[in-house]
Amino acid sequence: MFKSSESIEKLISNLARLPGIGRKSAGRLAFHLLKVSKEEALELADAIKDVKEKVGFCSICNNISEVDPCYICSDPSRRQDIICVVEEASDLLALDKAEGFKGLYHVLGGKISPLDGIGPDDLKISELLARINQDIKEVIVATNPNVEGEATALHLAKLLKPLGVKITRIARGLPVGGDLEYADGMTLSRALEGRQEI
């Protein structure tokens, strides 16, 4: 490819580092960016810069947020005695859209999956345990209803039980193989209502 331009080469190798982008597609993207207007290309550059500078993680619940603590953790109208544990921030968004639940959240940042190199220590579990005090009455474990989600739920239950908090698991009203992110609002509200103690 164009060995003549060092800056193009640099762009290509940066793009090729993104997940799902090979050298070939990286080249295509780079040449596309060369062709578009300067404004359009810089808009993308600014968007990336903005995200990295402004968006981070909530230091309490690990939700994605532009402010710290996030809008959920700093909302006094929400119930402060109940925490719903989810795998990813996208699950939090899906559940919060479902209405019905107006408590706090905790984002683990994944699920226990040794096959993907993720063990219990790679998740925000100790941060969750640190949040449990007398004021917290219930923890709802809303990890996905698949093998990895179930294993993560059982692991959490084992660690939470000695702390004397009520632990519940959202009902398996979700379609099998369907992950939280894609479940519709109705299914999720019902799943939250039908949660069972574990």
Add this chain to the structure above:
Amino acid sequence: MQVKNVKIISFRNFKSAETEFSAGVNIFYGENGSGKTNLLEALFVLLLARSPRGAKDAVMLKEGTDVFRLEGTVTAAGRDHQVAVAYLDGGRKKITLNKSSIRTAELYEHFAVVSAAPDDSEILSGAPARRRDFINIYLAQASLKYLALLIDYQKALEQKRSFLRQKSSEKETPYDDLLVRYGSQMTLERTHFIQTLNETAARHYEKISDGQKLQMLYSPSVPIPDGSSSLEKIEQSFRARLAKYRERERVLETSLIGPHRDEIEFSINEYPARTHSSQGELRTAAIALKLAVFEYLKKYREEPPLLLLDEIFAELDSGRRDRLIESFGQFGQLFLTTAADIPDRLARQARRFHIEKGVVIPE
């Protein structure tokens, strides 16, 4: 259960074949190596997307090809279904039912098939994995709950093995609790299934073999507390066993406890079949076992499963052949390959197909 027609592309020694079947008895005849057995296998794969002989998918490809495809019209519970099982380049399987793409497990919801072949004697005499596979294929057809447990258990087991290979300092793996939960339920389901099969298979074996005794005994990796069929007791026993072997599992970096280590012991006239039985006894016992499975599935699914019989009359005299066919009772659609004479009861109503070098010629 009835396969009305089938289309086979690049499967074993079939390049391309298409044929319709009779609703009753279908007989495949032809020389050894003509493809009779492969045709039975194709029917099994069409219904459950796996080989009855445990062959890997890639092994079923026609030489020099990297894709196979099976299609057919299958009647189940009074309804016609269009089924297609395709093995795609790269090892993926694509299964469609009535034009929508489905997961393998859904096939078990609709279809049931029992296959009997000479190498079934390995169920009694082969490695333990062969016996577990036998239980899995047929119990999954009777219990969708068991199938779901089996799939999830396998996934959890892979995770546990991966965790053990990563040499964590953790005492127990984060997948032990889940394996106890799924594994205990599997153990319980296997207990009931094997109990029923044991009684039925013994009855059939006694009849075919003139009074000989066959016994099938479940010997689970997790000992079941005396006569208990309580899930809670099995879970307790499972946990205790895991605790005892935890250190060894850590050192060996593999999982040693659970249904994936179960054993089933067969005995004929009170001697262990693996070491003491003749080839003839083993084959007859394997047939009795398949009769028991057929009866079980027929009762559970309220219609006879598809029946595939590969050369099972070969070593029987005509009296035993007749008794064997009688034992199946009311069967639905039957496919059989044979070089030997066919019992009159079957021959009279049969449709015959000549198989020659991967070509199906209806008579």
